[in-house]
Structures are given as C-alpha cells and as structure tokens.
Amino acid sequence: MASSIAMKNNYMCAQSLQQFYTGGPYAVSSDGSFLVCSCDGTIKIVDSFNASIKSTIEGDSEPVTALFLSQDDKFLFSASHSRQIRVWDVSSLKCLRSWKGHEGPVMGMSCHASGGLLATAGADRKVLVWDVDGGFCTHYFKGHKGVVTSIMFHPDPNRLLLFSSSDDSTIRVWDLTSKKCVAVLEKHQSTVTSLSISEDGWTLLSAGRDKVVNLWNLHDYSCKITVPTYEALEAVCTIDSGSPFTSCLALSIQKLGRKKISSSSIQFITVGERGVVRIWYSDGAVCLFEQKYSDVTVSSDKEEVRRGFISAMMLPSGQGLLCVTADQQFLIYVPEEHPEGGLNLILRKRLIGYNEEIADMKFLGEEEQYLAVATSVEHVRVYDLASMSCSYVLAGHTDIVLCLDTCMLSSGTALIVTGSKDNSVRVWESRRNRCIGVGIGHMGAVGAVAFSKKQRNFFVSGSSDRTLKVWSLDGLLDDLEEAINLKAKAVVAAHDKDINSLAVSPNDNLVCSGSQDRTACIWRLPDLVSVVVLKGHKRGIWSVEFSPVDQCVITASGDKTIKIWAISDGSCLRTFEGHTSSVIRASFITRGTQFVSCGADGLVKLWTVKTNECIATYDQHEEKIWALAVGKKTEMLATGGGDAVINLWHDSTAADKEEAFRKEEEGVLRGQELENAALDADYMKAIQLAIELHKPHKLFELFSGLCRKREAEVHIEKALCSLGKEEFHQLLQYVREWNTKPKLCHIAQFVLFRVFSILPPTEIVEIKGIGELLEALIPYSHRHFSRIDRLERSTFLLDYTLTGMSVIEPETDGRELKEEDVKRFEDAEGHRLGGIALDEQNDNNEPKEISRKKRKSHKSKDGRHKKEKVVDYTSAAAITSHA
Numbered sequence: 001m002a003s004s005i006a007m008k009n010n011y012m013c014a015q016s017l018q019q020f021y022t023g024g025p026y027a028v029s030s031d032g033s034f035l036v037c038s039c040d041g042t043i044k045i046v047d048s049f050n051a052s053i054k055s056t057i058e059g060d061s062e063p064v065t066a067l068f069l070s071q072d073d074k075f076l077f078s079a080s081h082s083r084q085i086r087v088w089d090v091s092s093l094k095c096l097r098s099w100k101g102h103e104g105p106v107m108g109m110s111c112h113a114s115g116g117l118l119a120t121a122g123a124d125r126k127v128l129v130w131d132v133d134g135g136f137c138t139h140y141f142k143g144h145k146g147v148v149t150s151i152m153f154h155p156d157p158n159r160l161l162l163f164s165s166s167d168d169s170t171i172r173v174w175d176l177t178s179k180k181c182v183a184v185l186e187k188h189q190s191t192v193t194s195l196s197i198s199e200d201g202w203t204l205l206s207a208g209r210d211k212v213v214n215l216w217n218l219h220d221y222s223c224k225i226t227v228p229t230y231e232a233l234e235a236v237c238t239i240d241s242g243s244p245f246t247s248c249l250a251l252s253i254q255k256l257g258r259k260k261i262s263s264s265s266i267q268f269i270t271v272g273e274r275g276v277v278r279i280w281y282s283d284g285a286v287c288l289f290e291q292k293y294s295d296v297t298v299s300s301d302k303e304e305v306r307r308g309f310i311s312a313m314m315l316p317s318g319q320g321l322l323c324v325t326a327d328q329q330f331l332i333y334v335p336e337e338h339p340e341g342g343l344n345l346i347l348r349k350r351l352i353g354y355n356e357e358i359a360d361m362k363f364l365g366e367e368e369q370y371l372a373v374a375t376s377v378e379h380v381r382v383y384d385l386a387s388m389s390c391s392y393v394l395a396g397h398t399d400i401v402l403c404l405d406t407c408m409l410s411s412g413t414a415l416i417v418t419g420s421k422d423n424s425v426r427v428w429e430s431r432r433n434r435c436i437g438v439g440i441g442h443m444g445a446v447g448a449v450a451f452s453k454k455q456r457n458f459f460v461s462g463s464s465d466r467t468l469k470v471w472s473l474d475g476l477l478d479d480l481e482e483a484i485n486l487k488a489k490a491v492v493a494a495h496d497k498d499i500n501s502l503a504v505s506p507n508d509n510l511v512c513s514g515s516q517d518r519t520a521c522i523w524r525l526p527d528l529v530s531v532v533v534l535k536g537h538k539r540g541i542w543s544v545e546f547s548p549v550d551q552c553v554i555t556a557s558g559d560k561t562i563k564i565w566a567i568s569d570g571s572c573l574r575t576f577e578g579h580t581s582s583v584i585r586a587s588f589i590t591r592g593t594q595f596v597s598c599g600a601d602g603l604v605k606l607w608t609v610k611t612n613e614c615i616a617t618y619d620q621h622e623e624k625i626w627a628l629a630v631g632k633k634t635e636m637l638a639t640g641g642g643d644a645v646i647n648l649w650h651d652s653t654a655a656d657k658e659e660a661f662r663k664e665e666e667g668v669l670r671g672q673e674l675e676n677a678a679l680d681a682d683y684m685k686a687i688q689l690a691i692e693l694h695k696p697h698k699l700f701e702l703f704s705g706l707c708r709k710r711e712a713e714v715h716i717e718k719a720l721c722s723l724g725k726e727e728f729h730q731l732l733q734y735v736r737e738w739n740t741k742p743k744l745c746h747i748a749q750f751v752l753f754r755v756f757s758i759l760p761p762t763e764i765v766e767i768k769g770i771g772e773l774l775e776a777l778i779p780y781s782h783r784h785f786s787r788i789d790r791l792e793r794s795t796f797l798l799d800y801t802l803t804g805m806s807v808i809e810p811e812t813d814g815r816e817l818k819e820e821d822v823k824r825f826e827d828a829e830g831h832r833l834g835g836i837a838l839d840e841q842n843d844n845n846e847p848k849e850i851s852r853k854k855r856k857s858h859k860s861k862d863g864r865h866k867k868e869k870v871v872d873y874t875s876a877a878a879i880t881s882h883a
Contacts, residue, residue, distance in 0.1 A: 005590055005591055005593055006590075006653070006654075007590060007593065007594065007608065007653075008589065008590055008594060008606065008615075008635075008651050008653050009615060009616070009653045009656065010606075010615075010616055010651075010652050010653055010656050011596075011604075011606060011616065011618065011637060011649040011650065011651060011652060012649065012650055012652035012655075013618070013620050013647050013648070013649055014648050014649065014650045015052075015385070015388060015647070015648040016052075016620070016645060016646070016647050016648070017051060017052075017352075017355075017383070017388050017645065017646040017647075018053055018644075018645050019039060019353065019354045019355060019644045019645070020035075020037050020039055020044040020046045020051065020053055020353055020354075021035075021037040021038070021039055021044070021046075021328050021330070021353025021354060022038065022039050022040050022328060022353065022354050023038075023310075023326075023328055023353075023354075024038040024063065024064055024065070025038050025064060025065065025066050025067040026038065026067060026311075026324065027067045027068055027069040027076070028048075028069070028313065028315065028316075028322065029069060029073045030069075030071060030072070030073050030316055031073075031316060031317065032048060032315045032316055032317065032319045033047070033048060033049075034046060034047055034048055034054060035048055035330070035351075036067055036069060036076060037067075037353060038063070038064035038067060039353075040063075041059055041060075041061045041062055041063060041064070041080075042056055042057060042058055042059060042064075043056070043057040043059060043064060043067070043076070043078060043088075044056055044057075045057070045090070046351075048349075048351070049387060050387050050388040050389065051351045051352070051387075051388050051389060052388065055093055057076075057078075057088060057093055059078065059080055059086075060080055060082050060084060062080040062081040062082045063080060063081050064078060064079070064080050065079050065080055065081060065105045065106055065107060066078065066079040066106045066107060066108055066109045066120070067109070068109035068110060068111055068118075069090075069111075070111050070115050071111070071113060071115065072115070073090060074089070074090055074091070075087055075088065075089065075090065075096075075115075075132070076088040076090050077109050077111065077118055079105070079106035079109065079120065080105075081105050083100050083101075083102050083103075083104070083105060083106065084098050084099075084100055085098060085099055085100065085101065085106060085118075085120065085130070086098040087132065087135075097135050098135075099130075099135045101120070101128050101130070101137060102120065102122035102123070102124050102126060102128065103122070103124040103126075104122050104123035104124035105122065105123045106120045106121065106122050106123075107121050107122060107123055107147060107148060107149055107150075108120070108121040108148065108149065108150050108151045109121075109151065110151045110152050110153050110162075111132075111153070112153045112157065113153065113155065113156075113157035114157050115132065116131065116132055116133070117129055117130065117131065117132065117138065117153075117176075118130045118132050119151050119153060119162055119164075120151070121148035121149070121150065121151040121164055122147075122148060123147045123148075125142070125144045125145065125146065125147065125148060125166070126140070126141065126142055126144075126148070127139075127141040127142075127144070127148055127151065127162070127164045127172075127174065128140055128141070129141075129162070129176065139162075139174070139176060139179055141162075141164075141172075141174050141179075141181065143172055143181050143184075144164065144166040144168055144170065144172065145166070145168040145170075146166045146167040146168035146191075147166060147167050148164050148165070148166045149165055149166060149167055149191060149192065149193060150164070150165045150192070150193065150194060150195055151163070151164045151165075152164075152195050152197070154197065154201065155197055155201060156201050159201070160175065160176035160177050161173060161174070161175060161176070161182075161218075162174040162176060163195055163204065165192035165193075165194075165195055165206065166191075166192065167191040167192075169186070169188040169189055169190055169191065169192060169208065169210070170184055170185065170186050170188070170192070171184070171185035171186075171188075171192055171195070171204075171206055171216075172184055172185070173185070173218075173221065182221075183221035185204075185206070185214075185216055185221060185223070187214045187223050187226065188206065188208040188210050188212070188214065189208075189210040190208050190209040190210035190232075191208055191209050192206050192207070192208045193207055193208055193209060193233060193234050193235070194206070194207045194233065194234065194235045194236045195207075195236075196236050196237055196238045196268065197238065198238050198266050199238065199240050199241060199266075201218070202217070202218045202219060203215055203216065203217065203218065203224065203266060204216040204218055205236050205238060205266070205268055206236070207229075207233035207234075207235065207236035207270060207272075208232075208233060209232040209233065210232075211228065211229050211230055211231055211232055211233065212226050212227060212228050212229060212233075213226070213227040213229060213233065213236055213268070213270060213280070214226050214227075215227070215266065215282060224282075225282060225285060226285075227280055227282070227285040228285070229270055229272070229278070229280075231272045231273055231274045232272050232273045233270050233271070233272040234271060234272050234273070234308075234309055234310050234311060234312070235270070235271050235272075235309065235310075235311050235312035235313070236268055236269070236270050237268060237269045237312055237313060237314045237321070238266060238267070238268045238314075239266075239267040239268060239269065239279070239314070240314075242318070243314070243318060244318050244320075244334070244335050245267070245269075245279065245321075245335045245343070246267065247337075248335040248336070248337050248342070248343040249267060249279065249281075249288055249289070249342075249343055251337075251342055252288045252289065252342050252343065253281060253288065265281060265282050265283045266281075266282040267279060267280070267281055267282070267288070268280050268282070269312065269314075269321060271308075271309035271311075271312040271323055272308060272309060273308040273309075274308055275294055275296035275308040275309060275325070276290060276291040276292075276293075276294055277289075277290075277291040277294070277309075277312075277321065277323065277333060277345055278290045278291065279343070288343075289342070289343050289345070291345055294331070294347075296308055296309065296325045296326070296327070296329070296331075308325070308326055309323045309324065309325055309326070310324055310325065310326050311323070311324040312324070315332070319332070319334075320332050320333050320334040320335070320348060321333045321334075321345075327354075327377070328352070328353035328354040329350060329351070329352055329353065329390075330349075330350070330351040330352075330353065331347060331349075331350055332347070332348050332349040332350075332351075333345045333346065333347055333348065334346050334348045349387075349389050350389055350390040350391070350392075350393075351389055351390070352381060352390050354644060355373070355375045355381075355640075355644040355646070356375045356376035356377060356644060357375065357376045357626070357641070357642050357644060358373060358374070358375050358626060358627050358640030358641055358642075358644060358645075358646065359374045359375065359376065359400075359401065359402055359403065359626055359627060360373075360374045360401075360402065360403045360404050360626070360627045361373040361374065361404070361627045361629050361638055361640055361646070362404055362405055362406040362416075362629050363406065363629050363630075363631045363632070363636075363638070364382065364406045364414055364416065364430060365408075365414055365430075366408060366412065366414075367633070368631045368632070368633055368634060368636070369384065369385055369386065370382050370383060370384060370385065370391065370414075370430075371383045371385055371629065371638055371646070372404055372406055372416055373627075373640065373646065374401040374402065374403065374404050374418065374627075375401075375644075376400055377400065377401070378395070378397040378398060378399055378400055378401060378420065378422075379393045379394060379395050379397075379401070380393065380394040380401055380404060380416065380418055380428070381393055381394075382394070382416075382430065383646075385648065392433045394416065394418070394428050394433065394435070396426055396428075396435045396438075396483075397418065397420040397422055397424070397426065398420075398422045399420050399421035399422035399445075400420065400421045401418050401419070401420045401421075402419055402420060402421060402445060402446065402447050403418070403419045403446065403447055403448050403449050404416060404417065404418045404419070404449065405417050405449050405450050405451045405459065406451070407451040407452075407456050408456075409456055409477075410456075411477075413429060413430075413431060413477065414429075414430040414431065415427060415428065415429060415430070415451070415456075415473075416428040416430060417449045417451060417459050418449065419445075419446030419447065419448065419449045419461055419463075420445070420446060421445040421446075422445075423440070423442045423443065423444060423445060423446065423463070424438060424439060424440050424442070424446065425438070425439040425442075425446055425449060425459075425461050425471065425486070426438050426439070426483070427439075427459075427473065427476060427486070429477075434483075435483045436476050436477070436483055436484070437473070437476050437483055437484050437485075437486045438483050438484075438485055438486060439461070439469075439471050439485070439486035439488070440485070441469060441488055441491075442461065442463040442465055442467070442469065443463070443465040443467075444463045444464035444465035444466075444498075445463060445464045446461050446462070446463050447462060447463060447464060447498060447499060447500055448461065448462040448499055448500060448501050448502040448513070449461045449462075449502065450502040450503055450504045450511070451504065452504050452508045453504050453505070453506050453507075453508060454506065454507055454508040455508050456473070457472070457473050457474065458470055458471060458472050458473055458489065458526070459471050459473065460502050460504060460511050461502070462494070462499030462500075462501075462502050462513055463498075463499060464498040464499070466493060466494060466495050466496065466497065466498065466499065466515075467491055467492065467493050467494060467499075468490075468491070468492050468494045468499070468502075468511070468513055468523065468528055469488045469490070469491050470488065470489045470490040470491075470511075470525065470526055470528065471486045471487070471488055471489065472486070472487055472489050473486075489526055490526055490527055490528045491528070492523065492528040494513050494515070494521055494523070494528075495513065495515035495516075495517050495519065495521065496515070496517040497515050497516035497517040497540070498515065498516045499513050499514070499515050499516075500514050500515060500516060500540065500541060500542050500543070501513070501514040501541065501542060501543045501544045502514075502544070503544045503545045503546050503553075504525075504546070505546045506546060506548055508525060509524065509525055510522055510523065510524060510525060510531065510546070510567070511523050511525055511528070512544045512545075512546065512553050513544065514541035514542065514543060514544040514555055515540065515541060516540035516541075517540070518535070518537050518538065518539060518540055518541065518557075519533055519534060519535050519537075519541070520533075520534040520537075520541050520544050520553065520555050520565070521533050521534070522534070522553065522567060522570075531567070532567065532568075532569070532570035533570060534553065534555065534563075534565045534570050534572075535570075536563060536572050537555065537557040537558075537559050537561070537563065538557070538559040539557050539558030539559040539582065540557065540558045541555050541556070541557050541558075542556050542557065542558060542582065542583065542584045542585070543555065543556040543583070543584060543585045543586050543587075544556075545586065545587055545588060547564075547588055547592040548588055548591060548592050549591055549592045550592055551566065551567045551568060552564050552565060552566055552567060552573060553565045553567060554586050554587075554588060554595060555586070556583035556584060556585060556586035556597060556599075557582070557583060558582040558583075559582075560577065560579050560580065560581060560582065560583060560599075561575055561576065561577050561579075561583065562575070562576040562579075562583055562586050562595075562597055562607075563575050563576070564576075564609065574609065574612060576597075576607055576612060576614075578605060578607075578614045578617075579597065579599045579601055579603065579605065580601045580603075581599050581600035581601040582599055582600040583597055583598075583599040583600075584598060584599050584600060584624065584625060584626060584628075585597065585598050585599075585625065585626075585627070585628035586598075586628075587628055587630045588630075589630060589635050590635070592609070593608065593609055593610065594606065594607060594608050594609060594615075595607050595609065596628065596630065596637060597628075598625035598628050598639055598641075599624070599625060600624040600625075602619060602621040602622060602623060602624065602625060602641070602643075603617055603618065603619055603621075603625075604617070604618040604619075604620070604621075604625065604628075604637075604639055604649070605617050605618075606618075618649075620639075620645075620647050621639065621641050621643055621645060621647070622643045622645075623641050623642030623643040624641045624642045625639050625640070625641040625642075626640065626641045626642065627639065627640040627641065634650075634651075635651060636648065636649065636650055636651070637649035667693065670689060670692070670693055671693060671695075673689060674686055674689040674690060674693060674695070674698065677689060678698075678702065683702060683706060683715045683716075683718075683719055684715070684718050684719040684722055686702055687699065687702055687703075687719040687720075688719070688722060688723070688727070690702060691723070691727050691730055691731060692727075694730075696734040696737065696738075699731075699734060700734075700738060700744065700747060703716070703747050703750070703751055704747050707746075707747060707750055713754065716751070716754045717754065717758060720754060720755060720758050721758060725763075725766060725767050725768065726768070728755070728759070728767050729767050729768050729769060729770075729773075731751070731755070732752075732755070732767070732770070732773045732777075733773065735748045735751055735752055735755075735777070736748075736773055736776045736777055739752070739776075739777055739780045739781065739784075740780055742784075745780070745784050749781070749784065752777065752781075
C-alpha cells in the first residue's frame with residue numbers, strides 16, 4: 001500500500017501575505033487598483049485586490065510622515081522624519097529629486113490638480129509650496145501657532161487657494177496669487193483633523209476632535225452651520241451627487257419630510273474614535289445613517305486598547321468608502337439599499353496591514369478555501385485564500401487568542417474552537433460568524449485545543465493550569481440567539497508544567513498532550529485515563545500528532561529533535577535531527593509516510609519517515625515559525641510566525657517532474673541542432689548553442705577544429721561578435737578552466753587573444769565577474785609564457801653547438817661571433833651550455849678558433865679529467881636554425 005503512495009519531493013511557496021502597513025500616512029491610486037502605504041521606514045505599493053506587495057521603495061530608514069500620489073499616478077511624493085522631501089517615479093521606483101525645506105517633520109502633503117505644485121505642512125508651523133520640477137520654494141506661509149496637521153488645494157485648478165489646519169484649532173486660507181492669508185477660520189475648540197470641499201466647490205467642511213463638523217461659506221468665509229457629532233472625529237468626506245450613497249439615501253431624506261433635495265444641501269460622512277460610520281445631511285444637521293456595529297466599534301471609554309477609525313476617504317469610480325482603523329486594517333464599505341428603504345453598509349473587503357505575531361492557524365471550509373488565523377490580538381481573522389483578504393473577524397475574547405482548531409460537521413457547518421489568555425474557550429459557527437458556545441473553568445491561559453476527528457461531538461482543551469478538559473458539543477447547533485455555556489465531561493491534572501499541544505486520535509479513542517515538562521502523555525477518552533507516558537525529550541514538547549494510519553505519535557521538542565513513538569509501549573521508534581533550534585510544529589503528510597516540521601530557526605523541513613531523511617529545507621521566514629497548518633484534502637501547507645508573514649505552500653513534485661522532462665526533451669532537440677550545425681560547419685551557430693547548452697567539451701572541440709583551418713580568425717570573430725555579455729562571461733569561465741591544463745592551454749590562449757582583440761576595454765570591464773576571471777587567468781598565462789620563452793631560448797643552444805662544430809656557418813658580419821651573443825648564452829645556460837665549455841676570449845675581444853675535432857674529455861687545472869655531458873641532437877634537428 002505504501003509503495004503506491006506518491007511521495008512528495010518539493011513544495012513551492014505560492015502565495016505570501018506580508019505586512020504592508022504599520023500605521024501613518026497612505027495614498028490610493030486614482031482608479032483604486034493599488035495602495036501606497038508606509039511600513040517601518042519603507043514605502044509599500046500594494047495590490048488592493050489580494051493585498052500582495054507589488055514593490056517596495058527603500059527610503060532613508062526613518063519613519064514616513066507624509067505620502068501623496070499625483071492625479072495621474074505617475075509620481076509619488078514622500079517625506080520622513082529626516083525632513084527630506086522626495087519625488088519618486090512610480091513606474092521605475094527611482095527617486096527623481098529630493099530636497100529639504102522644513103525645520104521639522106512634514107506632517108501633510110497635497111499636490112495641485114495641474115501637477116506642478118506641491119504643498120507641504122510641517123511641524124515647524126509653516127506651510128510651503130514647491131515647484132515640483134525645479135524643487136524650489138514658490139510660497140512661504142507663516143501664521144499657525146501649532147503643528148500644521150492637514151493641508152489641501154482647492155479641487156478647481158482655476159482657483160489657486162490652499163487650505164491648512166492646525167492643532168491650534170484654526171483653519172487658514174492662503175491665496176497663491178497674492179501670497180497672503182485671506183481668511184482665518186476660528187470656530188473649533190480642538191485640533192482640526194480633516195478638511196473636505198463640497199461638490200460645487202463653495203463649501204469647506206472641517207472636522208475636529210472637539211466633536212463637531214463646521215461648514216464654511218467660501219464666498220465670505222463665514223460659518224454656515226455647526227453639526228455636533230458627539231465623538232472625536234478623524235475624517236470627514238463629502239458625498240457627490242453621482243455616488244451610489246446618494247441614491248441609497250434618497251428615501252431616508254424623503255422620510256425627513258423633504259420631497260426634493262436642495263441643491264445647496266450637502267451629504268457627508270464622518271468617522272472617529274467610536275469606530276462607526278455615520279452619514280449626515282447638512283439641512284438641519286440630521287444624521288441619515290449610523291452604523292450599528294463594526295469590528296472596531298468601541299463599546300466603552302474604559303478600553304485600554306486603542307480602537308476606532310483614524311482615517312477615511314471616498315474611493316474613485318463609486319468603489320465605496322475606505323476606512324482605516326487604529327490596528328492597521330483597511331475596510332472597504334459599499335452601500336446597499338435596505339429592503340424596507342434606506343441604506344445598508346456592507347463590508348466588501350478587509351485588508352490587514354499588520355498581523356502582529358502569528359500564534360496558530362488552521363484551514364477552514366469544505367474545500368479548505370479559508371484560513372483561520374490567531375494573532376497577538378483578541379480576535380480571530382479568517383482569510384479568503386483566493387483574494388488573501390480577511391473575510392471576517394471573530395470577536396469575543398477579552399485577551400489574546402493563543403490556539404485554535406477547526407472541523408467540518410456532516411451537515412456542512414464549519415466550526416472553530418479557540419483558546420485564549422482570558423482562561424476561556426469559545427466555539428464559533430463560521431456560516432453566521434457568531435459565537436455559539438463559551439467554556440469557562442480553566443484557571444490559566446488555554447494554550448491548546450483539539451476537535452474530535454470522527455464523531456466531532458466534543459473537543460479537548462489544555463491550559464497553563466496543567467489540566468485537560470473534555471467539552472461536549474451537544475446542543476450547540478440549536479438555533480439560539482446567544483452563546484450557551486459549555487460543560488466539561490472530564491477533567492484531569494495531566495502534567496507538571498504548561499500544556500503546549502493536544503491531538504485526538506483518528507478514531508476518537510485517545511488524546512495525546514505535550515507539555516513543557518518534557519513529556520507527552522496518551523489518555524483514553526472519554527474519561528481521560530492514562531495509557532502511557534512518552535519520556536525521552538530533553539526540553540519541553542511543543543507539538544504532538546497521531547499518525548493517520550499507524551499506531552504511533554510524532555512529537556516536536558525544544559531539544560531540536562523530532563521523535564516518533566509507539567502507542568503500545570511508549571518506545572521511541574525514530575529520532576530525526578536537523579533543525580538548529582527548537583522544533584515547534586510537526587505534522588504528518590502523505591498518509592503518514594512523510595511529515596513536515598518547522599521551528600525557531602525559521603526553517604520548514606520535509607522528511608521521509610522510512611529513510612530518516614530530510615528531503616528539502618525551505619527558508620522563507622525571518623523569525624520563529626509558531627504556526628503550521630496542513631490541508632486534509634490538498635495537503636497544502638500554511639506557515640506563520642514572529643515575522644507576521646503567512647506563507648502558502650503547494651506540492652510542486654508533479655510540476656517539477658514535468659518541467660524536468662520538458663527541459664530534458666528540449667535539451668535533446670537543442671543537442672541535435674548543435675551536432676547538425678557542427679557538421680554543416682556553421683561555427684557561429686554551433687558555438688552559440690554550445691554555450692547555451694553548457695557543453696564546454698563540445699565548445700573546445702569546435703575551437704580546436706577552427707584553429708586548424710586557414711580562416712580560423714574570421715570564423716571565430718564572427719562567432720564571438722554575436723555573443724552577449726552573459727555568454728562572454730560563460731565563455732571566459734570555460735577558458736579559465738582550459739588555461740589550467742597544458743594540453744588545452746594553446747586553445748585557451750588563442751580564444752583569449754581573439755576575445756581581447758574584438759572587445760573594447762570599456763565592454764570588457766562591464767562583463768560580470770571579469771575581475772575574478774582575470775585573476776585566475778593571469779598566473780597560468782605567465783607560466784605558459786615563461787615555459788615557451790625557455791623553449792625559445794634553448795633553441796639558441798643548437799645554433800651555437802652546430803656552429804661550434806662547423807656544421808653550419810654562423811650568419812654574422814665578417815663571420816665573427818659577437819660578444820653579446822656569447823653573453824646571452826652564458827646568461828641563459830651558465831658557463832657550460834649543454835656540457836660544452838667556452839674558451840676564454842682574447843684580450844682583443846675576439847673568440848679563439850674552435851677546434852674542428854670533437855673533444856671527448858677536458859682536463860682541469862688540477863690535472864684531473866671530467867666527462868662531458870652527452871648532447872641529444874636528434875630532438876633538436878627538427879628545430880630551425882637561428883637567423
């Protein structure tokens with residue numbers, strides 16, 4: 001049976017959900033297709049459909065304080081705590097120009113409709129206007145007595161007005177033509193946080209933390225009306241007549257007794273600290289719509305965690321309302337007509353900018369199309385894997401959620417169970433996104449939960465109070481409006497330290513618990529009777545899981561090992577080593593024949609049980625991996641950890657095999673094409689193919705054959721001229737290897753000479769890694785040159801010897817041997833060249849007459865005779881005489 005199972009050889013990271021917004025400024029493109037967000041000193045350009053990061057702009061590592069996109073989305077303006085103002089080309093991500101102007105951080109930006117002017121608001125209480133192309137200041141405005149928080153040009157390009165608001169609770173109107181402040185609007189009692197202009201361009205709306213919205217007449221700059229909102233506001237947005245909100249609100253306006261909407265009336269939206277969206281009507285300052293509840297609604301003023309909305313804006317082309325929360329979420333609302341008339345606000349999309357540390361996650365749904373994620377917040381976020389947007393949030397816990405598990409009932413209902421630091425467990429129904437059961441009884445944080453696998457009528461929880469509890473699910477699915485209190489069927493004091501992990505066997509007969517006390521215990525259900533204790537790990541156990549087919553359990557520990565245990569006697573069957581730090585999760589795949597592990601070293605490893613072999617290692621995380629989810633149907637993997645990144649992994653074994661087969665088939669065809677080109681003497685094509693197919697031996701054969709041809713230089717020059725820089729780099733790598741072998745060096749030097757003859761020095765230095773290649777080529781080339789130089793100089797010995805024997809006549813002026821020739825021989829071979837002694841010269845520098853007879857011995861001064869070395873003339877006979 002096991003032999004027929006298709007083993008997995010490789011996984012590929014298909015999708016990745018990364019953090020892209022850590023708070024602060026953001027900007028939206030003119031068509032709403034992408035967002036520009038500040039993220040820890042960098043700027044992220046994010047696809048608004050699936051929250052994928054399209055590109056990253058590295059700034060100056062300082063927190064970004066202001067962002068603004070030009071109306072055509074071609075240019076991005078940014079500023080940071082370094083006070084540097086930069087202009088970026090969005091398509092190439094290059095910084096076109098930068099400058100400094102403010103004495104403090106830039107708190108806001110706005111670009112004129114023409115695109116030629118940029119206004120900046122600073123913490124130094126100044127408002128400056130810049131020429132975008134030149135980078136010089138065109139207007140310098142002073143007058144605010146506090147930090148300038150927001151700034152805005154009039155949307156009509158023909159009206160050169162600039163509006164700025166400050167935490168001194170005033171609004172100033174600046175005329176760019178006269179370069180003066182034409183009005184100071186003083187009606188607010190606190191910081192003015194947002195400005196907006198009506199559709200006709202003659203009314204200015206201002207919202208502040210004094211809980212009011214003021215409407216200003218831009219004809220005489222008088223305050224038309226003050227609308228009390230009873231919450232500190234962060235944003236105000238006007239609704240245009242063509243917006244979908246307008247048609248949905250028409251019935252609500254008629255209910256107010258107004259049959260016809262006044263042309264001077266204004267509809268606007270406010271958001272603030274309460275975390276709800278409200279829509280107002282200027283005539284009578286009436287609230288037309290108030291959102292009853294949102295995921296960021298603040299229920300009381302005593303909440304320590306900051307909640308509510310921090311910003312909002314109307315998206316272009318009627319795409320809805322974008323609201324940004326204090327915990328880095330982007331919520332996109334669209335209006336919908338209520339069946340009874342009025343308006344419903346539907347949350348169309350939720351993008352999570354920052355997930356905090358990911359503690360646990362599981363796949364959810366019949367087709368495992370969702371992923372439930374527990375992060376370092378009291379909410380559980382459920383992601384749609386198709387769009388990687390957060391579909392909904394499960395809110396109810398009062399402290400951080402530490403663990404979760406999911407299951408599918410036979411009726412098709414998906415359930416989620418969660419354990420939290422608030423010492424409670426909760427059961428959720430995903431269809432209606434509501435809590436249906438609450439279990440209270442643990443005295444410590446609940447760190448592990450597990451559903452039953454077969455009957456699905458109970459779940460088990462483990463806590464830092466060292467106890468296990470079995471909870472019944474009976475009566476949960478009754479149509480009840482409120483969550484019921486769960487009952488514990490069994491309780492046992494299981495361990496000496498915190499319980500980290502739980503797993504229920506496939507037949508629901510056993511449950512295994514892993515603890516920080518270095519042991520794993522197996523208990524019989526439903527009474528939690530101890531079966532066996534697994535002892536052997538040297539550190540705490542972080543993960544336990546039953547094999548889907550065998551009577552064994554896998555455990556992952558802080559001692560960097562993974563062990564498989566027999567359930568029958570608790571013996572350790574296998575130990576797997578390979579992680580360099582604590583192993584936090586391990587899960588079976590491929591019907592128990594393989595498993596996947598992850599740990600504090602940020603690595604994901606794929607193992608085969610039978611061979612104890614680690615098949616593959618993946619490094620896609622920068623921090624500890626706390627969470628590992630395995631799909632039951634697709635066996636797709638999901639990993640997440642301390643870097644707040646969620647990676648989705650797909651089995652790529654079949655795709656890799658298909659790709660390898662395709663490459664092999666293509667290689668065979670290209671190889672045959674290479675052989676045909678070589679037979680047809682098409683050297684240019686053959687050399688190119690040999691380089692492309694990485695065949696250095698065949699390439700050497702081609703160059704070797706070319707060297708024997710008369711027009712070798714012409715063929716090689718044609719072939720080399722058609723190569724690119726990458727191909728030249730590869731060719732020089734082969735030449736470097738040939739140059740190290742004496743039998744191949746002559747071809748290497750020949751090719752090297754042709755390369756340096758063809759390429760100009762400017763192109764040679766542009767070749768990748770040319771410095772390292774030359775460093776390797778030079779020493780061997782020096783050695784070859786020295787060897788050839790010695791061979792050349794040794795040929796003079798033959799000339800001298802044959803001349804001394806009067807076999808040939810020396811070709812010298814007056815048939816005299818010059819002194820410099822003699823010195824050359826002496827320098828090269830010493831005073832006895834090849835065993836032939838040189839006679840001393842006469843005082844007149846003329847050489848003595850050399851005897852025609854061959855001397856066989858030479859008598860030294862002491863009277864003793866020395867044998868002369870025998871010179872081999874046979875090999876020298878083929879060498880031409882010295883001219």
